[in-house]
Amino acid sequence: MGAFSDGLARGRHEFPKNAKNSFVFMCFFSQFTFFSLTYVFFYYIVYPIKHFYGKQVWKLKSLTFSGGIHPLAEQDWKAATKASPLRVFAPASVVIPMRQHLGRPCAPCVKPGDEVLLGQMIGEPASPRDVPVHASVSGKVVAVEERPHVTAGMMLAVVIENDGQDKPDPSIQPRSAAEVEALRPEQLRDIIRDAGIVGMGGAEFPTHLKLDVKGKVDYLLINGAECEPSLTGDHRQMLENGDLVVKGAVLLMRACGAKECVIGIEGKPDAAEAIQKAAEGAREVRVLQLKVKYPQGAEKMLIASVTGRKVPAGGLPAAVGCVVDNVSTAVAVAEAVYEGAPLTRRSVTVNGAVGQPGNLLLRIGTTFRDAVNFCGGFVGTPQKIISGGPMMGTAVAEPDVPVTKGGSGITVFNQITDPVTVEGNCLRCGRCVEACPLQLTPQAISEAYLAERLDLCGELRADLCMKCGCCTFVCPAKRHLSQTVDLAKRALAAQGRR
Amino acid sequence: MDGTLEKMYVAPSPHIRDKHTTQRIMADVLIALLPAAAAAVYFYGASALLLMAASVAAAVLAEYVWQKANRQRVTVSDLSAAVTGLLLAFNMPASAPVWMPVIGAVFAIIIVKQLFGGLGHNFINPALAARGALMASWPSHMTSFVMPGADAVSSATPLGMIKEGAGTFADVTARFSLTDVLTGRIPGCLGEVSAVLLLAGGIYLIARKVIQPRIPVAMLGSMIVMLWIFGGEGGLFSASAYAVLYQVACGGAVLGAVFMATDYATTPVTPVGQWIFGAGAGVLAVIIRLLGTYPEGVSYAILLMNVAAPLIEKLTRPTPFGVQKPAGKKAGGSAA
Numbered sequence: 023m024g025a026f027s028d029g030l031a032r033g034r035h036e037f038p039k040n041a042k043n044s045f046v047f048m049c050f051f052s053q054f055t056f057f058s059l060t061y062v063f064f065y066y067i068v069y070p071i072k073h074f075y076g077k078q079v080w081k082l083k084s085l086t087f088s089g090g091i092h093p094l095a096e097q098d099w100k101a102a103t104k105a106s107p108l109r110v111f112a113p114a115s116v117v118i119p120m121r122q123h124l125g126r127p128c129a130p131c132v133k134p135g136d137e138v139l140l141g142q143m144i145g146e147p148a149s150p151r152d153v154p155v156h157a158s159v160s161g162k163v164v165a166v167e168e169r170p171h172v173t174a175g176m177m178l179a180v181v182i183e184n185d186g187q188d189k190p191d192p193s194i195q196p197r198s199a200a201e202v203e204a205l206r207p208e209q210l211r212d213i214i215r216d217a218g219i220v221g222m223g224g225a226e227f228p229t230h231l232k233l234d235v236k237g238k239v240d241y242l243l244i245n246g247a248e249c250e251p252s253l254t255g256d257h258r259q260m261l262e263n264g265d266l267v268v269k270g271a272v273l274l275m276r277a278c279g280a281k282e283c284v285i286g287i288e289g290k291p292d293a294a295e296a297i298q299k300a301a302e303g304a305r306e307v308r309v310l311q312l313k314v315k316y317p318q319g320a321e322k323m324l325i326a327s328v329t330g331r332k333v334p335a336g337g338l339p340a341a342v343g344c345v346v347d348n349v350s351t352a353v354a355v356a357e358a359v360y361e362g363a364p365l366t367r368r369s370v371t372v373n374g375a376v377g378q379p380g381n382l383l384l385r386i387g388t389t390f391r392d393a394v395n396f397c398g399g400f401v402g403t404p405q406k407i408i409s410g411g412p413m414m415g416t417a418v419a420e421p422d423v424p425v426t427k428g429g430s431g432i433t434v435f436n437q438i439t440d441p442v443t444v445e446g447n448c449l450r451c452g453r454c455v456e457a458c459p460l461q462l463t464p465q466a467i468s469e470a471y472l473a474e475r476l477d478l479c480g481e482l483r484a485d486l487c488m489k490c491g492c493c494t495f496v497c498p499a500k501r502h503l504s505q506t507v508d509l510a511k512r513a514l515a516a517q518g519r520r
Numbered sequence: 521m522d523g524t525l526e527k528m529y530v531a532p533s534p535h536i537r538d539k540h541t542t543q544r545i546m547a548d549v550l551i552a553l554l555p556a557a558a559a560a561v562y563f564y565g566a567s568a569l570l571l572m573a574a575s576v577a578a579a580v581l582a583e584y585v586w587q588k589a590n591r592q593r594v595t596v597s598d599l600s601a602a603v604t605g606l607l608l609a610f611n612m613p614a615s616a617p618v619w620m621p622v623i624g625a626v627f628a629i630i631i632v633k634q635l636f637g638g639l640g641h642n643f644i645n646p647a648l649a650a651r652g653a654l655m656a657s658w659p660s661h662m663t664s665f666v667m668p669g670a671d672a673v674s675s676a677t678p679l680g681m682i683k684e685g686a687g688t689f690a691d692v693t694a695r696f697s698l699t700d701v702l703t704g705r706i707p708g709c710l711g712e713v714s715a716v717l718l719l720a721g722g723i724y725l726i727a728r729k730v731i732q733p734r735i736p737v738a739m740l741g742s743m744i745v746m747l748w749i750f751g752g753e754g755g756l757f758s759a760s761a762y763a764v765l766y767q768v769a770c771g772g773a774v775l776g777a778v779f780m781a782t783d784y785a786t787t788p789v790t791p792v793g794q795w796i797f798g799a800g801a802g803v804l805a806v807i808i809r810l811l812g813t814y815p816e817g818v819s820y821a822i823l824l825m826n827v828a829a830p831l832i833e834k835l836t837r838p839t840p841f842g843v844q845k846p847a848g849k850k851a852g853g854s855a856a
Contacts, residue, residue: 052807053824056800061835097536251536322841335842405529412535419530438529446542446598447639452732452789453540460841465789483840491534498540499640505532 085286086313087323089459091492093316097412099252099373099433106380108258108369111396112184116158116387117169117424120145120178123220124227125152130180136163141191141364144180153218153228158366158385161185170423172409172416179424182387195362202273202359207233210277210359217358218365218427223319223348224410226428229355232345233278240343242280243328244271244352246297247288247312247319250411253431255369256349258381260293263353264300270352272304273359278345283307285349286328289314316413317490321346323459335486350430370425372397375404375436384425390432391421402436413491446499454493454503460486464493464503471510476517484510542639546599548730552721553606553779559717560710563668564614568710572609575621579605582629592638600639604628607647610711610775611819612654613665615674620661624650640785644826648780648819665707675707679771683815689753689763698762701769708771711779715769722778731782734791738798739777739805743768746806773805776818786826793829793836800832801825 121127128145132138138157145155161183171177205213215230223245244267248256260267271283283306287294294311301307312318312327322333324346331342339346347355350369357363366386370393373379377398384393390407394400408415409429425432454464463482470478484507493503560568583601587594596602605625612621628646636642655662665680667673676684678701681692696706704714711718725731747767752758768774781787781801788797801821808817 052804053800053828056803057828057831060796060832064835091538093536094539326841332842334844335840337842406531406535407528408533408535412533414533415535416533417528417530417535419528421528433535435535444593446595447637447641449542449545449640449784450787450789451545451784452791452794455789455838456791461838462840463789463837466837482837483843486840486842489533495534495536496538496540498538498542498545500537500541502532504534508532 085310085327086315086318087326087459089457089461089492090315090317090323091457091495092314093251093413093495097251099379100254100257102379103252103371103373103381104254104257106254106258108255108262108381108383109396111382111384111388111393112159112186112188113385113388113392113396115161115164115181115183116385117389117422118144118155118158118180118182118387119169119171119174119424119426120155120180121171121174122155122218122226122386122426122428123153124225125149127178128152128155130166130178132157132163132166132180134163134165137161138163138182139191140188141194141366143364144182150215151228151231153215153220153230154364155180156218156364156366157182157191158387159184160187160189170418170420172418172423172426172429179387193362194364197360197362205276205359207277207279210273213359214277214355217354217363219351219354219358220365220427221348222350222354222368222428222430224414224428224430226426229347229351230277232347233274235278235340235345237340238343239278239280239340239345240282241329241345242271242275242278242283243324243344243346244274244283244285244349245319245321245324245346246285246290246293246349247324248290248349249288249314249316249319250413250415250431251316252373252433253371253411254373255371255381255430257290257293259349259353259369260287260290261296264296266353266356267297267349268300268304268307269360270354270356271307273355274345274347274352275306277355280345281306284328285309286312286318286324288312288318317459317488317492320459320488320490322488335483365427368425368427368429370429371431372434373431374434375401376434377401386427387424389422389424390418393425393432394421394434400434400436404434404436405438406435408433408435413495414489445501448501449499451498453496453498457492457496459490459492460488462487462507464507465501467510468501468503468506471506471513476510476513479510480514485514487511542598542600545730546603548725548728549603549779550599550606552724552730553603553610553711555717555720556610556711556714556775557606559704559714560610560614563704563713564666564710567614570618571612571614571616571621571710572606574618575609575612575625576602576605578622578625579608579629582626583634586630586634595639598639601629604633604646607711607779608650610779611647611651611709611772613662613707613709615664615666616661620654620658624654627653642785643830644823645780645783645786648823648826651819652823665709667707668705668713677708677771677815678706679767679809679815682767683809693762693766698766698769701766706770709775712772712775715774718774718778722774725778725782731778732791732794734794735781735787735798735801736777738795739781739802740768740773742799742802743773743777743806746803750806750810767809771809771816772818776801776805776822780819781822781825786829788829788833788836790833790836790838792838793832796832796836797825797829800828 126148131146132144140160142157143154144157147154164183165181168176169179211230219229220226275283298309325344354365370382407418410431467482467484487507491504579601580596584596608624609621628650632646632649633642667675678696702715726733747764804821805817
């Protein structure tokens, strides 16, 4: 500072008029000083304060996370279906794929011509880590063959002709409240496994594995966020089957040893009220209303919003004492434990360019075409059919794919709303950086990947991306950011395996 | 009907997009510049209009010809060239000959923007770089200012008068009051005349979410602090609020803070980095104004910070969710 004020004291009029060299020197010198100070400021003041207070103070903030997006009003089709009650639907025939969970496919244990009963096991799990597949209708097996599958291309499937009788399998026996009360956690987990229950939010991870936590579990979080635009199936489940949601939540708590349960609901005051009422008897169950923002229902975001805890990079929710299960999973667990019924149906929202958008309680294995025809058929010529919602759903190659356990919605586009095939230049506007809920820098990762700098992608932690699509959604240059980051993530994983 | 159902479009998610486009953003910038452009025409007449038209036309044409000649996709419809052209014209005095913005625009578009890869890849602001080039090549044309009005009486700018020592601060303010400075009744470049209209444009951009207020606030804020500390004639902290405000409203400070320093391509994408960028530009601008030979330091301050932007961005990269240490220390370990 001394030199600076000396210069001033001499008076600026006395400063050499033609001091080009000192001018240039001043500029570089001041920049150098500036950056050294910035560096010191960050590493010795900002980071330590953040580190110290991060755990104590910042978790008291409102129930949300940083980043995320709000879909445009015209893109959020929830309004079209949220008032439509769940309608039961069983088609004339079902196509039940042998892989409906994250793991090895099941081996079919029926053959064409066999008569099967509702809830009968038709696919044997390959190991105790895998879950079985059950018949979702009673009737005759007409084929065991490769059929189209949402994510796997083609997959071995059992095709059953529905006799419309719904004759139940004799193994389905309800349990009395006293019997349920007596079940130990490992027995509960076995029941959940044998009922073929997987994460019904879309991940299809076997629920019994998730519940088998070695360490201490503080919270069981029931995910009622349903932040995906156009899906309302969980919303309806909470309104219509609130008691089952709470019952399932209590069972899940017992199965994983959690002390407290929080049901997190994004907006949806009617659903929150219904669940609150249903949870009056259960003291350890709390209902929290979260801020409306996509992707509030992503596992890590939900945990951060509710508990303020951050799942460590590459870790599981159990690392911060949490287990997260979907609302529909809780309902399936309640039905499996109290009724003895395996998972054979689920709530599905049929939305978009269809006659009467609505929510169905349909049998696993119903083809998209049958479900859409039940909802008034396609409007116009369908161009794109999505399993799930428009932000994270998978576009299917043909309408004859069956609904699996993780399929929460069928969204039909009859015009391509995403026609952009030519990417513009990156403007470096920073919208993607602000939108990323995981605080990644999608624009930099994408650039590094396109420059074949996989090492940089790793440094920028492309491996953490959860493919929520926020960056691609906000990009004004319409660059395929989340898609490129996903490619980088896969390349890193492949590199790691080698 | 069923026969037509078989083939579906398949694409990775997400399947919906926000309505922001590059073109829309650039159109918003042009709209935000319009009030100040209108003021320039009001104060300086047809010559201002001619300069702006020539500059925009030259910029757009240069981009078109370059992309055609190199068989690239022609992107003049994204309006970014028009924005560069208009901003360049805003950096010209009304008395400049009409060939100057043409040369400047060609330099900005071809040398500064296209040679480095086009939109988003230039490392310094094209309009400011062109201003610098013109300033170095034809300094007399670039610094001969005229009074507003039809008779085009030449005059120094208020900052120039302070710099030249043509009188005390009181003499200068007696000639041009703060109101004159804010509304634009002063000699100067086309775009720096009316601080109020430029700020109105900035508020429009912030309201439309085209820019975040971080850089303008940090830059003008740090300029105010710096001028308050060092800007007085009687030593440290001797500057009055009036003098500080007067000096900030003068010259290209508002134009630079709102429209130049917020250029996406040449500023950090990280929010913290944007605060640092703005503050740094403000500090440098005042240092150049007070100690340098030029009366006006904003354009060089921004150019210097442009060069530093990649470094700032690297230092302020956010720590990814759930990562314990600052990301920089993790380097290498995760990639292996």
